[in-house]
Amino acid sequence: MKKNKRLLLGFSIASLLAGLTAGCGSQDETQPVQQSTTGTKESATNPAPSESSKEPQILKTNLHSDLTSVDPALVPDAATMSVVRANFDGLTRRDLNGQLVNSTAEHVEISSDQKTYTFTIRNSKWNNGDAVTAHDFEFAWKRALDPATAAGSADKLYYIQHAEKANKGEVPLDQVGVKALDDRTLEVKLEQPTPFFLELTADFIYFPVNKKIVTANPDWAKDPSTYVGNGPFKMEKWDHSSEVVLVKNDQYWDQQSVNLDEIRMSILTDENTALSLFEMGELNWLGAPLTFLPTEAIPTLKDTGELSMKPVAATYFYIFNTEKVPFNNKKVRQAFSYAINRQLLVDNITQTGEIPALGLVPPSLELKPGGYLKDNDTETAKRLLQEGMQELAINELPPLEILYNTAETHKKIAEAVQDQWRTTLGVEVSMVNQEWGVVLDNLAQGNFTIGRSGWSASVHDPIDFLRLFKDKNSGNNEGRWENDRYKELLTSSDLEPDKEKRKAILAEAEAIFMDEMPVIPVYYYSFPSVQKAEVKDVLVDSSAKVEFKWAYIEK
Numbered sequence: 001m002k003k004n005k006r007l008l009l010g011f012s013i014a015s016l017l018a019g020l021t022a023g024c025g026s027q028d029e030t031q032p033v034q035q036s037t038t039g040t041k042e043s044a045t046n047p048a049p050s051e052s053s054k055e056p057q058i059l060k061t062n063l064h065s066d067l068t069s070v071d072p073a074l075v076p077d078a079a080t081m082s083v084v085r086a087n088f089d090g091l092t093r094r095d096l097n098g099q100l101v102n103s104t105a106e107h108v109e110i111s112s113d114q115k116t117y118t119f120t121i122r123n124s125k126w127n128n129g130d131a132v133t134a135h136d137f138e139f140a141w142k143r144a145l146d147p148a149t150a151a152g153s154a155d156k157l158y159y160i161q162h163a164e165k166a167n168k169g170e171v172p173l174d175q176v177g178v179k180a181l182d183d184r185t186l187e188v189k190l191e192q193p194t195p196f197f198l199e200l201t202a203d204f205i206y207f208p209v210n211k212k213i214v215t216a217n218p219d220w221a222k223d224p225s226t227y228v229g230n231g232p233f234k235m236e237k238w239d240h241s242s243e244v245v246l247v248k249n250d251q252y253w254d255q256q257s258v259n260l261d262e263i264r265m266s267i268l269t270d271e272n273t274a275l276s277l278f279e280m281g282e283l284n285w286l287g288a289p290l291t292f293l294p295t296e297a298i299p300t301l302k303d304t305g306e307l308s309m310k311p312v313a314a315t316y317f318y319i320f321n322t323e324k325v326p327f328n329n330k331k332v333r334q335a336f337s338y339a340i341n342r343q344l345l346v347d348n349i350t351q352t353g354e355i356p357a358l359g360l361v362p363p364s365l366e367l368k369p370g371g372y373l374k375d376n377d378t379e380t381a382k383r384l385l386q387e388g389m390q391e392l393a394i395n396e397l398p399p400l401e402i403l404y405n406t407a408e409t410h411k412k413i414a415e416a417v418q419d420q421w422r423t424t425l426g427v428e429v430s431m432v433n434q435e436w437g438v439v440l441d442n443l444a445q446g447n448f449t450i451g452r453s454g455w456s457a458s459v460h461d462p463i464d465f466l467r468l469f470k471d472k473n474s475g476n477n478e479g480r481w482e483n484d485r486y487k488e489l490l491t492s493s494d495l496e497p498d499k500e501k502r503k504a505i506l507a508e509a510e511a512i513f514m515d516e517m518p519v520i521p522v523y524y525y526s527f528p529s530v531q532k533a534e535v536k537d538v539l540v541d542s543s544a545k546v547e548f549k550w551a552y553i554e555k
Contacts, residue, residue, distance in 0.1 A: 001114055055552045056072030056261045059535065060283045062274040062290040063267045064407060065436045066241045071221035072207040073144040074149040076440055078289035078314075078456055081132075081204050082546035086246055086263065087229035088208070089234030089253075091119050091137070091186075091201040096550045098541060100198060104132060104208070104230065104253070105186075114193035119186040124253035127234040134180035142166075142173045143214070144205055151477030155467060156205045156458060159197060161189040193492055196459040203458045223471050232258045234550045246548075260554035265290070271408055272297075278530060280552040283540050284553075287529020290405055290546060298351040298528070306530045309353040310542040313362045313367050314456035314525040315465065318402070318417075320479040321449050322518055326397055333517040336450075338373065339419055339424040342523055349412045352528040358519030360513055361462045364542065367507040372514035379425045385425050400429045403443070404452040405436040413522070414452070443478040451478065454525070466490060469518060481518030501549035 006526045009554040025061025042092060063083075068076045072088055093103035093232045100107065106122035111488045124132045141160070144151040145167045160162040161177025177189030188196065200206055210228045220226045224235040232252050238243035248258050266283070271294040278286045286293065287308070293301065301307035309507050320327035320336075327333055343357035374380070389395070402418065404410040414431050429450070434442065443451050455476075457464045467476070469489050472482035489509040497500040527540050534554045539547040 006053070010157075011136075011413075015102050023140075040182065055555060056166070056225065056443060057259050058262045059107075059260050059266060059285055059538065059548065059551055059553065060264045061285045062232075062277070062283055062291045063265045064271075064274075065405070067238070067244060068437045068440070069221065070227065070235075071206045072140065072209060073149055073154075075204050076152070077436065078498060078544045079291075080358060081446045082290060082548075083246070083265075084204055084207070085545060086231055086233040087227070087235055088204070088231040089124075089229075090203070090207050092198050092545065093202050093386065093549075094541060096537060096539070105201075114192045115194075117188040117190070117197065119188070121186060122228060122253060123183045123184075125251040125253050126213075126228050126230050126248045126315070128210070128213070129185070129251060130210060130212065130228075131231050132172045132402055134186035135183065135331060137186050137206075138178050138180045139211040139214070140207065140209040141178050141207070143175055145176060148171060150475070151205065153205045155471075156200060156478075157199065159190050159192075159484065161191050161193045163191075163466075191416075195498070196461050199459040214462070233260075233263060236262075243267060254549075258549060260317055260548065263548055269406055275530075278532075283534070284532040285529065285535050286531070288525075288527035289540075289544055293528050293530065294410060295349055295351065295412060301528075301530060307352070308529050308531070309538045310527045310529070311353060311541050312366075312456060312525050312527055312540070313364050314544045315357055315360060315362055315459070316452075316454045316456060316522045316525060317360075318520040318522065319443070319451050319453045319479045319517055320447060320481075320520070321451075322479045323446065324449055326388065326392055326394065326478075327449065328335070329388040329392050330516055331384040331391065333388075333520075334515075335381045335383075335385035335388060335425060336421065337381075337517050337520040338377040338384065339421055340522065341376040341420055343375055343414055345413055346523050349416060350409065353526035354523040355526075357523050360510060360521050361465050362457070362524045365457065365460065365465070365501060365537050367462055367510050372511060373492040385427075399426060400427070400449045401432045402429055402450050402452070403432045403434065403439060403448040405439045406433055409548055410452055423498050441511065444475075446478070446480070449477075452520070456525070457541060462503075462510070463490070463493065466506060466509055466513065469513065479518045483512060484517060486512045486516075 014424050020112040060535055063079060067080050067083060070080060070084050072084055074082050089104045091105035092100050095101045104122060104124055107120040109118045117354045121134050126132055141157055144154050145157055145163055147167060147169050154167045162171055162175045164170040164418055166173050166176045179187050213228045217226055224238050227235045232249055233246040234249040237243060245412050246263040247262050270291045274291055275284060275297055277283045320333050322328055346354040348357060356375050358373050359368060362366055402414045404414050418429050418431060421429055442448055455465055455468060467490060468476045469481055470487050472480040486509050490507050494506045496505060536552050536554050537550045541547060
């Protein structure tokens, strides 16, 4: 089962959420999402190029690894998601200022009980000239919910009426609460009021797909010639392990806001080579989540002022396989977590503003200030390991491995953690490096003891992190941990209208999670990047994705 938004390395959230809540009130009148006026030449942070400019606008960047699945239902990570976002357009999208605006939806009406959303689809086209219709949205969402699709993030659709039951095979897909009333009208019925639903409709799993193309060709997303999207760009070239080229989509409804003619993405796993190409001018933007910067170059890039650092709502963590000895024991899991010196990792390895993670939920969404554990609590770690092994009736640990995907940063973190566990716990843990797609497969199949992973927010709400571990059989819960009380709390949080009471429920759930320790939160991400002076408005949002729609090259 494919995963979503795993970080290879989740805007103005508070104001957005307040605006959405106001727009979803219990009044009789319905209100549209704010219309976008940004991204135009008048509203851009820097003046965009003149219409008369003949020189091509080309952004040149790097991908640290080859794309895996670019099917919106199967996107596995934030880097690939950034590419998919360039090729597709949801009902809503974020503008140049990070505000949520109507995109493929021309208008949205919300019922007085906040459970029915009616979207009017604007007159727009797929990049092959076909009309984008409400039927494409209905087809895409139900396709993602179809158990046969094995969409790792299908649970993001569970806010829709009967979506969870359909995904679990308990009811037919035609009972899901999404229906195209005609070509331009999409009706969506929710299980309960969901104030952040319009944020979700900007997320990849809610993107439409061309029903005609996808039905006719199951491999449509594997070749640029059949990869049909409705976004600001279209894929022209995909040479696996070499290069990806996107070009401006001349069928896009808002093409006047798109200034770039091309986005050229080399595929280089060596961070030093990529940085050298940047310094030579062969690349003009380089950074997370698409690729890494060499850790040894970070101090110099800071000193020269070239480095930008963007805090994002994302958490880097190690996940335990809780169905294997010794990590089927809570105390052993706690011991391995308490033995890590997170501050040392962010000070000496990542070096770009990361914060030690003492809880699962990042600071912008945090439920308990200060977190739930003490960093580098070595004495407690030693005691818990002894107690856990006694409970398991074992005198020595079985062979243990840290599984991580290819990247200098991941390797250095794994080496440091390996040394800390050896020093504090007297435990030898080996390291296994694999390419990203192989890591995803092994995590999904349970072929690991400790695996590197991460998550970034789709919506400004703690539930986006906590829901990952609600069901041991969900697509992104590779450690297969489950707790009945935790599940009850998450379910009750969905039904609690009072914000403070709901926050208290979620805080209790996170406390259970951090006591059980099915994963080791390591740090909260900050995304570093460098860019040439002429590159403007390549946006990295706080949900750990890149937005290319508004970018341009200043000549």
